[in-house]
Amino acid sequence: MIAEVPNVTLPRLFQISRAVKETHDTFTFELKPLDGGEFTFKPGQFNMVYQFGVGEIPVSISGDPLKKTSIIHTIRAVGGVTKAMRKLKKGDVLGIRGPYGTDWPVLRASGHDVAIVAGGIGLAPLRPVIYHVLANREKYGKVILLYGSRTPLDILFMKEIEKWRARLDTEVAVTVDRASGAWRGNVGVVTTLISKAHFDPAKTMAMVCGPEIMMRFTVQEFITRGVLKDKIYMSMERNMKCAVGFCGHCQWGSNFICKDGPVFRYDTIHDLLMQREM
Amino acid sequence: MRHFVPGNDKIVIDSKELQKLFDVLLRHGYTTIGPTLKDQAIILDEISSTDQLPAGWTDEQAGGTYRLNKRNDDAWFGYVITPTSWKPYLHSPAAKFWSAKRNGRGFDVEEDKKEPAKFAFIGVRACELHAIAIQDKVFYGKEFQDSAYVQKRERAFIVAVNCSVAGHNCFCTSMETGPRVTGHFDIALTEIIDGEHHYFVAETGTDIGAEILREVSITPATEEQVQQAEKVVVKTESQITKLLDTTDLKNMLARNLENRIWDTIGKRCLSCANCTMVCPTCFCTNVEDVTDLSGDHAERWRKWDSCFTVRFSYIHGGSIRNSTKSRYRQWMTHKLSSWVDQFGTFGCTGCGRCITWCPVGIDLTEEAAAIRQGEKHVAVDDEL
């Protein structure tokens, strides 16, 4: 007989149990499954998030991989779907498919210094790495977080960053591209922080997420410092409709970002990164 | 998928008996699809009788042109290839994933539980069998399977027919997909018109193919009839003139992403997306959300999409592939290069449709050759 094939386009329903405004354009949802089950993922993976009648978009998971009873998504309102989602409140329901995609090399990084560089909303997909590394602190050497955002008002997870910064076993630096008023922190692009960070390039695992240009400049700084190309990872973004390799939208050279990515090892994508309009 | 077990014995079905094949298939619950004459073309449609086959007609195809001509016999399958492929039957141009109904602040998702269509394809060409096999690799993914495709694919019954004539745009010999039918079929036929005698030499490819044939009047093929059938394919093969040099093709294109030829093509190509629509292997889709006026009922639809649209690569802020040149490059390097990395085969069967249906007659075999040629020039300059 003909085997039944599950319909991979069907979402699982989750209810918003907490909605937090992070910045003027970014918000975080905590989502609990209506079926009461669990949800597990690896740092760096993403879900397809569906809002009734509006649309479905890829969103990285920004929560703690140890918490299996809920999902955390941090979303920046930029267009049709994300702006509609911003209006949702506690109690509203979203459809979730996932988790999909490759993960950050948290296991491979064991025994290494971990240098995390995030730009803008790019901190969201890296936050699970920070949770993981801090929960397994003894497995890692120095732990460094360098975070750049546009202005002080755009900084995500400020309270949490302060907590990480207060720890003696982490090095945390935040910088903004431009500032005025009361901002007492760094001003300058995030790449300028790399040359000053205290890690041993020979045994550093670098993880980078942010706008593509920011990632390219960041990787150059790491290479200048002597970090090996096969120990630099970055998370890529392309238009994505299905996340299961059928829609073709997220193709990047031979890669499907949805299954071969979004997290890539730099040396495997170097040539593609240098090509325009790929 | 069904196991391909070629039957040892070749058999003969008289043309008058072929109607029985339709009847048996219909009796077994199949919707029979085959070639028929419509709107100045030989197209694929639902047909139930041999009377609907395009007897005595053939097609002439060239870069940017398609024309019907009268044959000097009454062959039923004496045409080259239909404008559209079998793709729409297995990979629908528009299909509903599911629908949802608002329920308080949430919603309930409902899947369509209707029985998937059960198609019998009659007259599938060798290159088309390969096209289906190529799409199988896409939709029977390692991790995920496309249920809409798989359910129809598993049920489909395939009657292949060897080509008895090749067109100007055919290059299946280069892609090693034809013209000879070699696998992936339930029944394969070769049409022979020998004076007054119109018959088909048949072989079975699967148990179910053999089972169906048992209900049709057949006779064992004589050695001479088998020879006749062989001659048909050999003659067709000799008519194929178009070539695509596949030597190192994948790597050659991968290292020529900045070749100047892309600019030249970019200036000609209209980004009309015809090539992707007619291509039997192109699989890209978009998803559309539909709601009713009350907003209480929503549907998600999948529709064919094309990498030739600017929207295709849109991410917040702008499209990745803004220039026509980059979109053509995406399409062609996908077919002939990155597809190999992804699925272990070219994404092109050499059917020639994209050449016939390109309004400006862009021919990917010529362009691939030009790029290869362009690369040689660079190499020579380096040596000087």
Place this chain on the structure above:
Amino acid sequence: MENLESVLKEHAFLSDFPDELLPVIVGCASNVRYDTEQFIFHESEEAKKVYLIRAGKVAVEIFVPGRGHVVIETLEAGDVLGWSWLVPPYYWHFDARVVEPTRAIALDGECLRKKCEENHEMGYQLLKRFFTVLSSRLQATRLQLMDVYGAKADW
């Protein structure tokens, strides 16, 4: 003096500067200290010095009427503040405001220029380092200009 020489030698900017040339620089150097909210220099003042920052944080900024001060970049230990002393007619283009108590070695611009003219080896060694700093600042400025996190990135 000896003390100042070792402080200079420790600064990232001069870390591999030829030992024999260090005393020449020491001749132009002085140890300085600023408190929060103090201005090290103001836009359009004569650019008399360059500062090798040892500790603290300085904001390089510009005052825009109606918008207040806009910070272009912040500099910290290991950074170099100011290169207008190199470029005639030697005026600052920005304000330098202290954000966190700052200690630095100030090098006198006129003194350095004179020494560089006299000793081209020293001039080359110094300019080479300034060029590296300038080039990385230029890179950073380019990235900043692109406003990569902006709502509508238009490159």
